[in-house]
Amino acid sequence: MIKITLPDGSIKEFVENSTPMDVAKNISEGFARNVISASFNKKTIETSTPLTTDGSLVLYTFNDADGKKAFWHSSAHVLAEAILSFYPNAKLTIGPAIENGFYYDVDLGEEVLSEKDFDKLEKKFLEIARGKHGFSMRSVSKANALSLYKKENNEYKVELIENLTDGDITFCDHSNFTDLCRGGHIPNTGIIKAVKIMNVAGAYWRGDEKNNQLTRVYGVSFPKQKMLTEYLELLEEAKKRDHRKLGKELELFTFSQKVGAGLPLWLPKGAALRSRLENFLKAAQKKAGYEMVMTPHIGQKDLYVTSGHYEKYGEDSFQAIKTPKMDEEFLLKPMNCPHHCEVYNFKPYSYKDLPKRFAEFGTVYRYEQSGELHGLTRVRGFTQDDAHIFCTPAQLDQEFKDVIDLVLYVFGSLGFEDFTAQVSIRDMKNLDKYIGDADTWEIAEQAIINAAKDKGLDFVIEEGEAAFYGPKLDFMVKDALGRSWQLGTIQVDYNLPKRFDLTYTGSDNQSHRPVMIHRAPFGSMERFIAVLLEHTGGNFPLWLTPDQVILLPISDKYQKYSEKVLESLENSEIRALVDNRSEKTGRKIRDAEVSKIPFMVIVGEKEAENGTVSVRKHGEGDIGTFTIEEFISLIKEEEDKTLKKF
Numbered sequence: 001m002i003k004i005t006l007p008d009g010s011i012k013e014f015v016e017n018s019t020p021m022d023v024a025k026n027i028s029e030g031f032a033r034n035v036i037s038a039s040f041n042k043k044t045i046e047t048s049t050p051l052t053t054d055g056s057l058v059l060y061t062f063n064d065a066d067g068k069k070a071f072w073h074s075s076a077h078v079l080a081e082a083i084l085s086f087y088p089n090a091k092l093t094i095g096p097a098i099e100n101g102f103y104y105d106v107d108l109g110e111e112v113l114s115e116k117d118f119d120k121l122e123k124k125f126l127e128i129a130r131g132k133h134g135f136s137m138r139s140v141s142k143a144n145a146l147s148l149y150k151k152e153n154n155e156y157k158v159e160l161i162e163n164l165t166d167g168d169i170t171f172c173d174h175s176n177f178t179d180l181c182r183g184g185h186i187p188n189t190g191i192i193k194a195v196k197i198m199n200v201a202g203a204y205w206r207g208d209e210k211n212n213q214l215t216r217v218y219g220v221s222f223p224k225q226k227m228l229t230e231y232l233e234l235l236e237e238a239k240k241r242d243h244r245k246l247g248k249e250l251e252l253f254t255f256s257q258k259v260g261a262g263l264p265l266w267l268p269k270g271a272a273l274r275s276r277l278e279n280f281l282k283a284a285q286k287k288a289g290y291e292m293v294m295t296p297h298i299g300q301k302d303l304y305v306t307s308g309h310y311e312k313y314g315e316d317s318f319q320a321i322k323t324p325k326m327d328e329e330f331l332l333k334p335m336n337c338p339h340h341c342e343v344y345n346f347k348p349y350s351y352k353d354l355p356k357r358f359a360e361f362g363t364v365y366r367y368e369q370s371g372e373l374h375g376l377t378r379v380r381g382f383t384q385d386d387a388h389i390f391c392t393p394a395q396l397d398q399e400f401k402d403v404i405d406l407v408l409y410v411f412g413s414l415g416f417e418d419f420t421a422q423v424s425i426r427d428m429k430n431l432d433k434y435i436g437d438a439d440t441w442e443i444a445e446q447a448i449i450n451a452a453k454d455k456g457l458d459f460v461i462e463e464g465e466a467a468f469y470g471p472k473l474d475f476m477v478k479d480a481l482g483r484s485w486q487l488g489t490i491q492v493d494y495n496l497p498k499r500f501d502l503t504y505t506g507s508d509n510q511s512h513r514p515v516m517i518h519r520a521p522f523g524s525m526e527r528f529i530a531v532l533l534e535h536t537g538g539n540f541p542l543w544l545t546p547d548q549v550i551l552l553p554i555s556d557k558y559q560k561y562s563e564k565v566l567e568s569l570e571n572s573e574i575r576a577l578v579d580n581r582s583e584k585t586g587r588k589i590r591d592a593e594v595s596k597i598p599f600m601v602i603v604g605e606k607e608a609e610n611g612t613v614s615v616r617k618h619g620e621g622d623i624g625t626f627t628i629e630e631f632i633s634l635i636k637e638e639e640d641k642t643l644k645k646f
């Protein structure tokens with residue numbers, strides 16, 4: 001008998017050579033029907049692999065990342081078989097699962113595979129899948145593996161096999177198809193019920209442009225047709241919500257080739273929106289006891305050598321700025337922390353002065369490869385809503401709770417309701433790779449876990465994920481399309497206080513090191529606004545949106561009354577504008593809908609006579625006629641609903 005430990009900690013005995021599928025069936029037949037892959041002692045295996053020793057078994061369904069990986073990798077095998085049926089001379093190379101689906105890279109020689117072939121590939125794929133062919137692994141000697149692919153003149157597989165160790169080489173068979181493969185498959189092809197060939201693109205063998213160009217065929221597959229339909233709908237919606245597209249339509253930001261790639265230019269509406277976000281956080285931070293500081297965009301190279309950032313961002317980032325003095329070198333700042341350490345060093349503190357909380361909307365610069373740049377989410381210059389808290393170890397607990405409160409307030413005010421948190425702690429088996437003494441680490445890790453519990457966060461603890469200089473808490477936010485984004489980080493740091501020799505005088509009159517907390521609820525203004533745009537589809541919360549009201553006079557006659565309404569709104573600090581174009585009202589309404597302005601006010605004869613406004617709400621239509629005062633309080637009420645007091 002062997003002892004199998006399941007993820008919930010329970011241990012069950014099975015006869016030797018039981019398979020993961022046997023274990024699944026032992027749990028329940030219903031569960032077993034959904035199990036598609038497995039790992040044993042953290043190693044991926046087949047659901048049909050006989051288990052011969054004690055160990056920990058995890059069974060995966062399509063809902064698990066590992067399950068999807070096996071599903072999509074298995075789909076790549078089926079795709080390769082389908083490709084071969086139309087292109088018998090194609091040479092197969094590699095076919096991995098990716099984040100959303102899979103691809104297979106093939107050398108088609110002189111032949112071409114294009115979009116018009118997708119349909120027949122999908123049909124063939126499903127025909128193969130319906131055959132319910134099992135995937136089975138077998139070991140092959142290096143010599144046999146090489147001889148097979150040499151016979152096929154497949155130099156790619158030969159190259160792959162040459163880098164493998166004899167004894168470790170396996171083939172995977174399904175129906176009449178064989179491929180070199182390490183394993184990790186679903187039980188049979190019949191589980192794949194839906195497929196879509198998404199795209200075809202050129203790709204160099206091993207990503208090296210000196211090598212042959214291959215054809216990469218991308219696909220995605222699902223265990224249910226409905227899931228594919230939903231996925232494709234989601235992609236359509238994501239396209240509509242792409243922040244690069246919305247940023248242009250709403251005139252928030254742009255990029256200029258002349259200024260340089262990855263360097264966003266904020267347009268008036270975007271700059272105003274960004275200031276509102278900053279002011280919103282500044283107000284909350286003021287209440288939470290933060291003090292604003294300002295520091296320059298550059299610093300002496302030595303500063304970053306001291307902080308250790310030069311090692312991380314020096315060689316591969318923007319290079320040093322020279323001055324007429326030969327021996328002088330400055331760097332664009334990649335991080336604000338070193339500057340804030342020197343702000344702390346301005347004067348001596350006693351324990352009674354702590355915590356000090358220095359905040360800055362600090363712009364930092366990091367060189368990213370041009371291929372890595374993406375809208376506002378990957379840029380070369382961005383502004384962090386940065387702050388550094390310097391406190392005593394005993395204050396960590398409360399400080400952490402307070403920072404979590406602030407982060408939750410930010411998320412709540414911006415409509416992010418679905419999020420999880422991750423606490424990253426030390427790898428307990430490798431304690432010597434961390435700096436700082438074990439006691440203070442213990443205090444910090446406990447402080448984070450306590451704070452996360454106390455605040456009722458849905459969190460996981462990841463051992464070994466902490467930085468060498470301290471544990472941290474990260475927030476993962478799910479957007480309206482179910483995509484996860486990492487926003488908001490709180491990080492404890494024992495390293496910088498030491499490197500910058502930061503001290504305070506304790507109650508014992510001795511000199512002590514403060515603990516430093518880095519935190520940024522938004523992360524960066526650029527990335528946050530991108531995520532917010534995609535989350536809201538450009539329909540920002542009323543308190544934040546660029547224009548709250550647009551007045552649409554139905555003819556020139558009512559311009560004067562419109563101006564009067566505008567003045568009343570502006571006096572109440574409502575952001576409004578008038579559409580004075582001589583367009584038809586229907587056209588003005590349509591344009592206002594596109595620009596996503598929450599309230600449209602129609603002004604005609606009746607309204608001018610009665611001193612009222614007829615209001616349409618974006619996405620809802622007519623909501624009735626109001627006096628100007630009523631309309632103003634309606635807006636204020638709506639603002640208060642999303643923007644609560646901190």
Ligand SMILES: [Zn+2]
Nearest residue numbers: 172181182183
């Ligand atoms: Zn495989």
Ligand SMILES: [Zn+2]
Nearest residue numbers: 336337388518
């Ligand atoms: Zn920092």
